Amino acid sequence: MAKTAKTKTPTDVAKLTTAQAKVEHMRLALELEGHDRRYYQEDAPSISDAEYDALRQRFNAIEKRFPELVTAESPSQKIGAAPLGRFRKVRHAVPMLSLDNAFAEQDVLDFIGRIERFLKLSDDKIDFSAEPKIDGLSMSLRYEGGELITAATRGDGAEGEDVTANIRTLEDVPQKLKGRNVPDVCEVRGEVYMTKKAFLALNERQKAAGDTIFANPRNSAAGSLRQKDPSITASRPLGFFAYSWGQMSAMPEKTQTGMIHWFERCGFKTNPLTKLCHSVEHLIAFHHQIEEQRGELDYDIDGVVYKIDRIDWQERLGFVSRTPRWAIAHKFPAERAMTVLRDIEIQVGRTGSFTPVGKLEPVGVGGVIVQNVTLHNEDYIKGIGNKGEVLREGRDIRLGDTVVIQRAGDVIPQVVDVVIDKRPKDAKEFHFPKKCPCPLHTDVVREETATGEEGSRARCTGEFACPFQKIEHLKLFVSRRAFDIDGLGEKQLQYFFDREWVREPADIFTLPKRNAKLKLEEIEGYGETSVRNLFAAIDSRRRISLERFIYALGMRHVGETTALALARGYGSWDAFHDACLKVAKGDEETIAEMDALDQIGDTVIKSVAAYFGESHNRGIVERLVKELNEIIDAEKPKSNSAVAGKTVVFTGSLEKMTRDEAKATAERLGAKAAGSVSKKTDYVVAGPGAGSKLAEAKKHGVPVLTEDEWLKLIGE
């Protein structure tokens, strides 16, 4: 079992072969998709912001070098995952975007350099609005005729959730804008947050009442906003700082800082630390000053934001897929604390994987009480990283050790070090279980990596025979993004499961007809109405979309995005099911067909084959399908722009805009702006001085447009 530590770092992106890049791109896309979902929908991120940023940076670097890997569904094209289906959806008139990150001073210099080049500035002085980056939830408030009409969360950036009733309970949000002559339509954007003090007090109350304990102020703000009953939101002290805007029928000011003062005149609170800066030195000094003040502030911040002050320049700079070119978040390093590790518990996940969780002597890190820490896997505890590299200079983690924990932003903390000097004599080494803690005590194996080596994740081999895995499967099945059965939450499911009333998905649908015997209405806390509602909810889900159905099956590596890609690729359940059975039998033609689908590759295919190769799983699926009335065919993606889905190459000098601006516009309209011409290119837009790319276009018979023809095509 013991593995010798070898130092291995991921291959430099510049050295990846096309095949390696394809695999890595897919793996990272799946990973990012999972993290986005946990962060945005479940308010339960599993890695630190810094780790997430590193994954995202590597992913972006791969897409930059291999632009052919970019698809419309790529995580680089989205801002977080889609919103929960609980509140009415609101389409944002202007998308709500996120910010690019800077960590080092050099990143800030690069940001400014890019702006100067883009705007072709020489001596012009750039002013910046420097603002604390509040660690809360962004909100878009729409006012019409000065009255608050809707309040929407960011959601996936294009569509958020309607939380108007809840937002109306916030003191910091005016129902009516103050002042005369306010523009007819004003979308004021900013951050909803909970103070650290209010967060700690709320957790005390929650604990006393046996309710959910929130991990941090951001999660508690999110939880407080997502209440169906606005009086609960009203009882939670939430604040709001205005810092940005969406649609405006007229612009009252010409600068970012001007807008911030205008928000104040309208009746909003804005962050008092916001400052107008005139140089990069000024920005860096601001970063240091705010970092020093961070601990004293009564709200969480995770960095500062720099924005170009002139709005006409912001407009010219525009956006690169998900982030504006005119703003950047300069992040702070993570916060750390020391505490004692009391115990290690093993959690068994849906796919049987084991996660050791460290139980800590509670400690405050940046205003948050931390009691649990993920220890990832057996190797991590021993001081060996995922790729065999040495962690913590090889120091292992023992029970009773004093550990340094780090909380980067609002995520689950990590152990970054062990203080050997403080190790007690009786500190115990942790023996990773060789048997699953489930009643079956099945053998535990370590997963293989893609290259066939022993991986670091341990899993139970019991599959559906392991009750931990079964229940986790069922939890996924009823969850919001899957079958979304109202009234059948984790608690109820566990109750039914423990009594063997529900052991597999089909059992949920047979509950109504078995109720003459079960008599759910006699269970404490249920009653006739809730049972009637539950059965109505179950019945309403006998019609389900193909993508939800595929996702709900809980195949490994098939998250929502992958499920959607499979659903769109096959269109109907019959076609998909047929393909899965063939893939499981190793039918090469079907495997090649699946591989050719956007976003689908080896990992997913292997997982589909493993799932449908098991007769037990086929039985589960068959029994479930019998209980349903309709699996709705998947829709092909729609888009109404003339260039959506097309690949365009810009070459030569353009007169009405810079090439970067042209690319950005094309991407906004759903087109892909590529760097080189191939037979897959749909249009080449050529300005004066175009050379080899124009020749390539002629060679491949690709239509060539002038700048004006292009503008006409896109309707500008």
Ligand code: IVH
């Ligand atoms: S501006 C188009 N300003 O950070 C730019 N965002 O990582 C829109 N945030 O979604 C954002 N403080 O939730 C901006 N002073 C500030 C901010 C801020 C916090 C959050 C916001 C945004 C996220 C981006």
